[in-house]
Amino acid sequence: MSATGAAAMVPLYEQVKAHVLRMIGSGELQAFSRVPSENELVRLLNVSRMTVNRALNDLASEGVLTRTAGVGTFVAEQSVRAHPLQINNIAEEIRRRGHRYHAEVLLLELACADQALAREFGVHPQAPLFHSIVLHHENERPIQIEDRYVNPVVAPDYMSADFTVETPNEHLVRVAPLQRAEHVVRAANPDPDQAQLLDMAPGEPCLVLRRRTWTNEIVASFATLLYPGSRYEFAGRFTV
Amino acid sequence: MSATGAAAMVPLYEQVKAHVLRMIGSGELQAFSRVPSENELVRLLNVSRMTVNRALNDLASEGVLTRTAGVGTFVAEQSVRAHPLQINNIAEEIRRRGHRYHAEVLLLELACADQALAREFGVHPQAPLFHSIVLHHENERPIQIEDRYVNPVVAPDYMSADFTVETPNEHLVRVAPLQRAEHVVRAANPDPDQAQLLDMAPGEPCLVLRRRTWTNEIVASFATLLYPGSRYEFAGRFTV
DNA sequence: CTGGCTGACCTGTATAGACAAGCTTCCGGC
DNA sequence: GCCGGAAGCTTGTCTATACAGGTCAGCCAG
Known part of the structure; x- marks a missing residue:
């Protein structure tokens, strides 16, 4: 995943968010299941940890994920809001x-x-x-x-x-x-x-x-x- | 503004958010008025630009501010209040x-x-x-x-x-x-x-x-x- | 077997530096 | 006067690095 491709236009962190949302949408990640850690996503997507951090924090503030320091990031199957x-x-x-x-x-x-x-x-x-x-x-x-x-x-x-x-x-x-x-x-x-x-x-x-x-x-x-x-x-x- | 003060516990970016909210609450910043630019807040509060950026982005996603690249940051209208x-x-x-x-x-x-x-x-x-x-x-x-x-x-x-x-x-x-x-x-x-x-x-x-x-x-x-x-x-x- | 310690791994935060891109202002050439 | 472009501001994004603090599993000593 790279921002330098002329195609881009879509920010990297948005691409990371989309990647996680796809994993949820495809059923790969169920409610309450664990999302790959920041470092795993860093290796997987070849972006910096800060970029992954922003993407996951965004999704958390949107209510899609919940995050706990020391534990991990999880899909928040809240009742819809x-x-x-x-x-x-x-x-x-x-x-x-x-x-x-x-x-x-x-x-x-x-x-x-x-x-x-x-x-x-x-x-x-x-x-x-x-x-x-x-x-x-x-x-x-x-x-x-x-x-x-x-x-x-x-x-x-x-x-x-x-x-x-x-x-x-x-x-x-x-x-x-x-x-x-x-x-x-x-x-x-x-x-x-x-x-x-x-x-x-x-x-x-x-x-x-x-x-x-x-x-x-x-x-x-x-x-x-x-x-x-x-x-x-x-x-x-x-x-x- | 420093994170090293033993008192802290409150993240720097939260302190920046509170500072801007105080300016709004005190009437110093009216609706539509311009919020100090990131670099001005950097100088004023002695934090890094990324920290200010996070604070202002947070407030924007909460609907408190609106931001436009090349123009500036402004207090949102809040009519839906x-x-x-x-x-x-x-x-x-x-x-x-x-x-x-x-x-x-x-x-x-x-x-x-x-x-x-x-x-x-x-x-x-x-x-x-x-x-x-x-x-x-x-x-x-x-x-x-x-x-x-x-x-x-x-x-x-x-x-x-x-x-x-x-x-x-x-x-x-x-x-x-x-x-x-x-x-x-x-x-x-x-x-x-x-x-x-x-x-x-x-x-x-x-x-x-x-x-x-x-x-x-x-x-x-x-x-x-x-x-x-x-x-x-x-x-x-x-x-x- | 139990209790405590350690280390691995996680997120949270903060920074400096860099480049891109949007917008405004102003100045100089015509 | 008019137009074009450069300068200088703004936010937007990305990275590398660092350290703190939470959590848990597993190991080791008693």
């Missing part, structure tokens, strides 16, 4: 952890706004709305049910998008600038269908995120995201 | 809704840090920590169990505070400036004691907020807040 406020892309979030992502489209239809939806969107009842239900998987395990209504005015091509390639969120961000968002986080028991889709244990609660987003002062989408309580949590930090 | 989860003062929140609030102190003790707590606080195991459990009520109905550990270094008078008059959070805000916070939101089933304290229906899940706060770069408190899932939710909005 996301910041509730940043409109996050679940696909990117999973891939950043070096895990495999795929989506399953359960429903994609043209729906009519009922009373409640009409109020959320500020449209008349019976107004057309796109409606999608997508099941997102991390390492072949379901992690999120995304039940989303979209305003056709904002995203007219929503129905022809392929959500196994591009998440609904990515599609919306691409076609319409996000201007404002409102969200509500709750804990709730899933109904039986949802529990089965998310492969949840009996009695396990869900973390529920409801989000409404605006584009150009009109409601663009209204989404309900369900996560298994035992496998997902929102995390965030802020500075005063 | 208006985090809904920041609204921590349950008493004020309840009173703002026009409801009656009262608190019940279930426990107030001097505790010893176990392994996990020592890690959260960055202190040695067996180190003393204040520990309080307060049950907050809205209209005579329990709404939050607050289980909090506090660093005696930050709030030495914590044990003599009256939490029926001033919430633990208010006390901390008063005696120590909040600098940074980290939180995690989960959904979980309460244990029987907790369910009873919160007057919850059988099978009802809890919304759990875990929060760690920093003052002057040391962990000031670690709190676990339990809410009945059927009677509480986090909500907020933000603008891009």
